[in-house]
Amino acid sequence: MVAGEPVLGDARGERKGRPGTVQFVPPGEIHWRWNTGDTTVEVVGGYLGASSFENPGYRPLGERPPDV
Numbered sequence: 009m010v011a012g013e014p015v016l017g018d019a020r021g022e023r024k025g026r027p028g029t030v031q032f033v034p035p036g037e038i039h040w041r042w043n044t045g046d047t048t049v050e051v052v053g054g055y056l057g058a059s060s061f062e063n064p065g066y067r068p069l070g071e072r073p074p075d076v
Contacts, residue, residue, distance in 0.1 A: 009049075010027060011049065013049075014049045016040075018031075018033065018040075025041070
């Protein structure tokens with residue numbers, strides 16, 4: 009996390025992120041980030057072993073997912 013304070017979520021629940029926060033996501037795990045503030049959220053991400061952005065199956069959701 010480079011800037012902002014989004015809510016980070018995964019199967020373990022939700023927590024507040026801030027600059028310096030790292031969210032490790034194992035392959036195949038559903039996860040999300042929601043900007044609930046007025047500040048732009050900036051993140052740096054990477055996919056180990058993925059040949060493209062689409063290859064790992066990443067797809068943005070338009071609405072908040074149901075509780076996992």
